Amino acid sequence: MAPDKEKSAKEKRIRNLTSLYYSKPEVQKAIFDFSEGREVTPRYFDGFGKRPDSLQYKGDVFELIKKGATSLHCSEEIWNDPLKIETGMNRKQMDELRAGWDLLLDIDSKYFDYSRVFAKIVVKILHFHGIKNFGIKFSGSKGFHIIIPSKAFPREINGVKTSDMFPEWPRIMTQFIMDLSKKELVEDVTELTKLSAGFSKYVKDFEAPKEVMPDLILVSPRHLFRMPYSLHEKTSLASVVITPEELENFQPRDADPLKVKIRNFMPECEEGEASDLLRESLDWHKNRAPEESQDSSSIEKKEFKQNFSPLKIKNLTDDIIPPSIKRLLQGVGDGRKRSLFVILNFFRAIGLEKLEIEKRIKEWNEKNEEPLEEKYINAQMAWSYRNKIILPPNYDKDYYKGIGIIPTPEELRFKNPLSYISKKINMNSPYENKPKKKKPSVKKKTPVKTN
Secondary structure, three states: OOHHHHHHHHHHHHHHHHHHHHOOHHHHHHHHHHOOOOOEEEEOOOOEOOOOOOOOOOOHHHHHHHOOOOEEEEEOEEEOOHHHOOOOOOHHHHHHHEEEEOEEEEEOOOOHHHHHHHHHHHHHHHHHOOOOOOEEEEOOOOOEEEEEOHHHOOOEEOOEEHHHOOOHHHHHHHHHHHHHHHHHHHHHHHHHHHHHHOOOOOOOOOOHHHHHOOOHHHOOOOOEEEOOOOEOOOOOOEOOEEOHHHHHHOOHHHHOOOOOOOOOOOOOOOOOOOHHHHHHHHHHHHOOOOOOOOOHHHHHHHHHOOOOOOOOOOOOOHHHOOHHHHHHOOOOOOOHHHHHHHHHHHHHHOOOOHHHHHHHHHHHHHHOOOOOOHHHHHHHHHHHHOOOOOOOOOOOOHHHHHHOOOOOOOHHHOOOHHHHHHHHOOOOOOOOOOOOOOOOOOOOOOOOOOO
C-alpha cells in the first residue's frame, strides 16, 4: 500500500473509533483524573494542539474529540498552574511554577517482546529497591510506560528541593536503571532469540540493550507522553493499564479499545517510598568517570561550545557524508528531534548555506515515518542561527545509539562526523578549514668556483 493511502487508511480507522470510544464516561474520567496538575495537549492525528493547555472538567475530554482530536498527551512535570507556563521561561521561573515530577520510564523497542523482557527486569529492580507501588501501561504500540509517583521521592536531599531537579535527577535514575539491567537483558533477550529461532548454539545478543533501553528524550522539560487510555494513531489500540503479573502474557490485542477495563495508572504510594532508588542513583552517578558523572545536558553544552571554523564544502556528494549521517538522512521513526539536532549542526558545521540546509531538512522530514511539525523545525532553525555554530555530537555519545544508529567501524576511527568528512576531503585539521602551510622555500647555494 502506498504511504499516503496507508496513512489515510490509519486515519480513517482511528477516526471511526474516537467518538464511540471517548464517549464512554469511564474513559473520560480516567483521563481527566490523571490530568490533575499536568500540562495536557490534544493530538489531531499527526499534529499537536496549542500549548500550554489543561483539562478543567471531565467533559473537556470529549469536547476535544469532537473538534478532531485523536489522542491526548500530558507532561511528567506537575505544575501549580499549567496555564501559567510560557515559552522561553528561564530555569528559576520553571522551578517556581513546578510542584513536582513523576519518574516515567518509556520502554520502547522495534520488537514488542524485547520491550516486555525489559519491563519485567525493571519491575524486579524497583522491587529490589523497596518500591512496591508503581504504574504500568501499554504504550499503544510496541512498548510500555512505567511510572513512579512524585510522592514516592523525598521532598529534598541535602537541602536541595527534589521538585527543582528536573530533568537531572529523573535522567540519572533512568541511566542507573539502564546500567543495572544490561547484563540480565542480554541474557534474557538471547534466550528469547534462541528459542524463537531454534538455535542450538548459545550466542549472546549484545546488541539487545541498544534496541530496548528507555527513551531518555522523555526525561526533558515539558516533554509529553501518551495519557492512560488514550488511543494510538498508528495502531488504534488503547494505552491500557496493566498489573506486573499481567506482563508475562500481555499481547497488544489485549488493548482492544472496545474491551478495555479501567484501572488507575497512578498508584497510591507511601511518601518517600523511592528514596533509596534516588539516593543510590545519585551515588552511582557521582562515582562514575568525571565526564560521565555530569548531567548529560551540561556535558553536551560544554562539549559543543567549541570555537572552530566551519568546513567550506562546495560540492557535497554522498561519498564523503559519514555513514551515520547518511543513514539519518534516509528518515527515522523514533528520535526525530535528536536527529534534527545532529543533522542541523552537521550541515552548519560543513558550511552549507541556510537555504540549502532548509531544503535538505525538508527532504529529510518528508522521509520520516512521522514528520515533525514545520513550526518545530522553524523554531530549531531560528534558535540555531541565533547561536554560534557547534559540532554535531561525538560518535561515543548516546545520540546515535538512542536513535538506533550504530556508527561503522570506519567512522569509529574518528571522534566526530567532522573528523570523518575532513579526512575524506583531505583537510589539514579535523575541525577547521585551515589553508595548508607552505613549506619555506630554500635558496640554492651558488657553487663556489675554484681555480
